[in-house]
Amino acid sequence: GEDVEQSLFLSVREGDSSVINCTYTDSSSTYLYWYKQEPGAGLQLLTYIFSNMDMKQDQRLTVLLNKKDKHLSLRIADTQTGDSAIYFCAESNFNKFYFGSGTKLNVKP
C-alpha cells in the first residue's frame, strides 16, 4: 500500500499555534484529509483539501498542500486544551484510502 507518514507526538502550550505535518507517496491522490480522534472515540473529519488546491482555511484551521513535495500540513491557531487529540492525515484516490499513524497533540495549559 501507499505510505502516509506523520510524527507521533507534538506538544504545545495553550494559545500557541500547532503545526502537524504529513508526507505521502501517492502522486495521484485526489483528496487529502485531516481527521481528529478524541480519547475513546472514533475519528471525525476535521477538514479536507482537493489535490489541485494549495491552501484551505476554515476558522482556526489552515491546511497547506505542497503537491510537488507531497507534503500536507495542518495549522491550528490559538490552540486550546480541547484540541488535545490524535490527528490523522489520510489520502485517497478513487478506490484507495490510506491513513497515517496519527500525531498525538498534547496542549499544556
Place this chain on the structure above:
Amino acid sequence: NAGVTQTPKFRVLKTGQSMTLLCAQDMNHEYMYWYRQDPGMGLRLIHYSVGEGTTAKGEVPDGYNVSRLKKQNFLLGLESAAPSQTSVYFCASSYRGLGTGELFFGEGSRLTVL
C-alpha cells in the same frame, strides 16, 4: 442522531473462541468498512462493502469474515481468535465510495484476545 453504532464496545476472548462485531448505520449509506487500529500503525482496512449483499477484501483480511445482509448492518466475524487480533476495531460508512468522500466512524470496539 445515532450515525454509526458498534456493539459490543469491549470484549475479551480466549484464543480459539469466535465472536461477531456488529456495525449499524442509520444514514442510508451504501458503503461500509471495517478497520483495525494498532499503536503506531494507523488504521488498516480489513474488509469493506459497496452495497447490500456485497463484500470485498481490504489490506488485512486474513482471519476475518464479513457479511452485509442488510444495507444498514455490516458484521465482522472472527472464527478462531488469535492474540494478534487484539486491537481496536472501527466501523465506518460513507455515501460515496472509498476515497471520494467523508467517512463516518463508530466509536470503536476494543477486543483483547488472551
